[in-house]
Amino acid sequence: MGSGQCPEPVYIFMISIKGLHKKAWKQQSKVRRMIEKNICYTCEKPTGSQLGHCEHGDSLDFDYHDGTWTKPRWLRTQCSGCNLFRNGKQVVFAAKLVKEYGPEILEIMLKQKHDVRKWKRDELEEIYKEYKELETTLMA
Numbered sequence: 001m002g003s004g005q006c007p008e009p010v011y012i013f014m015i016s017i018k019g020l021h022k023k024a025w026k027q028q029s030k031v032r033r034m035i036e037k038n039i040c041y042t043c044e045k046p047t048g049s050q051l052g053h054c055e056h057g058d059s060l061d062f063d064y065h066d067g068t069w070t071k072p073r074w075l076r077t078q079c080s081g082c083n084l085f086r087n088g089k090q091v092v093f094a095a096k097l098v099k100e101y102g103p104e105i106l107e108i109m110l111k112q113k114h115d116v117r118k119w120k121r122d123e124l125e126e127i128y129k130e131y132k133e134l135e136t137t138l139m140a
């Protein structure tokens with residue numbers, strides 16, 4: 001190429017926050033289901049195909065941090081029957097958390113769910129990386 005020619009354009013594709021969120025969530029869900037052996041937390045059947053929340057945070061917008069999203073305690077393997085069609089079976093979910101951690105756990109969760117702020121790219125990348133590494137460890 002001669003020196004007088006225009007350089008080839010360089011395209012940089014940036015994954016959106018929503019895309020990063022989905023990627024990190026999918027990875028977290030996959031690894032949690034591996035660890036929990038696909039056992040649904042609320043009906044105990046081995047048909048868990050999702051990661052369910054005991055309680056969602058105040059924002060369900062992908063661009064915003066959901067206060068319960070990064071707290072592994074609030075997230076458990078669930079089947080689609082419990083998670084989607086029975087509203088997450090929140091009462092059973094909460095009762096089991098109380099059994100595991102004691103009654104104060106609910107108050108902590110209800111406080112943390114208000115923790116809403118915009119995600120930073122590196123936070124989501126960090127979550128993805130963490131669960132990717134965990135997956136590699138589990139597969140070894």
Ligand SMILES: [Zn+2]
Binds near residue numbers: 040044081
């Ligand atoms: Zn279930």
